[in-house]
Amino acid sequence: MGNVLLEMKGITKDFSGPLVLDDVSFELRAGETHVLAGENGAGKSTLMRILCGVHTEYAGAIYVKGRPVRFRSTQDAARHGISIIHQEFSLVPDMSVADNIFLGREQTGPLGWLRFVRERRDCASLLQRLGVQASPNTAVGAYPIGVQQTMEIAKALSYDASIIVMDEPTSALTEPEVERLFTVIDDLKRRGCGVVYISHKMEEIYRIADRITVLRDGHYIGTAAAAALPRPELIRWMVGRPVGEMYRRAPVSPGEPVLELKELTVPDPGGRPRPAAQDISLTARAGEIVGLAGLQGSGAGELMYGLYGAYGNVIAGAAQLCGAPYIPRSPRHALRRGLALLSSDRKGEGLVQGMSVTHNITLGALASYSPGGWLREGRERIAARERMRMFGIRADYVEQSVDTLSGGNQQKTALAKCLETQPRVLLLNEPTRGVDVGAKQDIYRLMAQWSAAGIAVLLITSEMPELIALSDRIVVMHQGRVTARLDRADAVPEIILSAAMGGGATQRGSSQELERHD
């Protein structure tokens, strides 16, 4: 391995609250691929955003090629040879390849004239270097995603980047495209670049990694050569929490099946050929909480959305709701059939930010507060006050605009909105995201109440302890498919994470799967 390209020491970061990164160190050498591993929310992305100059407020020190640096902007980081390849590309689809690569630092002559010919020539030689068959004059959008990604890498190289960060680069790629990417990475290494590689796929990590660094809950856990870190050990590093500390919900005796899915397939909402979720079979009984585990790209969220009809009538397979066939059509239809969805994106999809707490709470069930179409604001307010008391929502007054509430109170308002529709099945996507500890406890308490009342819950949460504590059963997904089904007794972080990374179900997991299919 070559010289040290990059050193990050004692990086600490908070977003006006708990620490997101606590004394994290990271080192990258020339000619290596350094995998950064950890669960969702471990702090990988935050660390990389600090490196790329997105977050400029942090404690700690960064050295590039031995020199201390402190980036004030992304341009600043780019000037020091740091480049990030995002999952969502930062290319303008309608602009030509060459224009994209030189976007923001066009080569100009006197009077600001574009050096058109020189840009094309430089672009063509870059593309050739990376082995891409593409014309500099063609619009980027005309090429498949894999080629676009290589263009993003070409753009990085045109900055003379020596430190290249790839955040889940293969999530949208086909198998041959992945192979091509790995060839390009090998090429980058030979040229003395260092690659930071973030991935949730076990196969990939061991295919590409020279060294692996693990973060957990914002802490630095360790760095090891890939060859010296066997898979079970890596998993242990990633989840290694003392199990004893975990809160566990008391088991319930489940009732009748409420929701039954048989080989349900949800197409990719972005129109990619591979379905977001494929052949999913599961049953949720009254009073049961079924956890859907999976890392980014698992398709668990899409399964929920598809089931709720958010993508329209596009679902293949069969579903039963309280014994009657159910075909998702639209959210309106789903609500009428007794489903309710808590979106993981509270601001973008959950609440109407400009409206009051009351109006948000009653929005999904407004028909029952407006017989004949006339709104009964008094009744709405009474119901809202009742919900606010039940859910412990702290607001100055019921007409307060919901965007003035704290994150926890907003989340409880969103939950109250779901419950107001009196659902039989609750689809909860990240019910405790961005809420403080107290609000979390409140939400756990409420979930226990709902299951006692016979509501079936499907739960997605990226916090493993929470998933294990709350779920009666856990279905693990990887790349759109179920890779393990676990009962409470088998719900151990190592097994869940291993299955979520596509490491194949463990012996216990697969036998479980067979039992369930009976």
Add this chain to the structure above:
Amino acid sequence: MTETTLRNRLDTPRRILALPISRALLALLVILLLGAVFNAEGAFFRWDTHRDMLRHISRYGILACGMTLVIITGGIDLAVGSVLGLVAVLSALFLIHWQWSPLAAVPLCLLAGLGCGAASGVLVARFRVQAFIATLAMMVFARGVAKYISGGRKISQGVQTADGFEYLDFPAFFDLLNARILGNNIAVVTLVFLGCAVISWLLLSRLRPGRYMYAIGGNEEAARLSGVPVAAIKTLAYAMSGLFSAVAGICQTAQETQGDPEAGASYELTAIAIVVIGGTNLMGGRGGVSLTLVGALTIGYLEKILSINAVGEAGRLMLTGFIIVAAVLFQRTRR
């Protein structure tokens, strides 16, 4: 809880001043003070000045009521002026030329406006055409229909016959609409405007579809996931805007005693200005009819004060441009 409510809402003047309605009223007050200072030798203090202002602003106000609904859903309706022109022609044709009973003519005219609005609405809501484009198309189309029906000429009482020229009766319905009542103190069209304002206020504040309009404008995706029938509600907003345009079109013919196919050109801009000066957010989700009423008065008084002080049209237009920007900046700074 009620006590807290009262305390929180009333104790701080700053909170009251932060309400859009307070700011809209403050802007109106500034204009009124200007009027009191530049009172054109007392003309501003006479009631008929105010009465005429109200009569003049009524048609714009009626359009602005519909525009408010559309803007609250996050859209825009550029077709209101053209639909007004189309209905002006239709109502003149029905009532003056053909001497129909208003009982038949008025519902047909309203239906025509409603249809135009609903068509824009379907384009926006079902076919996802941008509101600006869809209603721009309807604006051009409706103007074309108005010209086609009228043959490009104003439809008035005078008709060409074989032996020269004949004058038809002016319908009593139009006379009534153009009259002033309550001791000559208020114009009937002003009452029509108030009626339209009450209807759209009821819709927005007291009826379920109105709540849905706020929700769609505030966050369309959240509304959809909450089971709001987004397409139907959006269509309703545009349909209502078309309906109000038709009402304004009938008033237009009554006031001008003829159906002019060119009537209403650029009225949509005045209607939007009224809504925006009132403080309804062009991004959707916030605002209301009460704001639009204040906005209508603000624009109306501004024009009236300039005209009684014999400021020419050129100066009036330039000043109005300034006032719109000033009002909108004022709305924003204290937010």
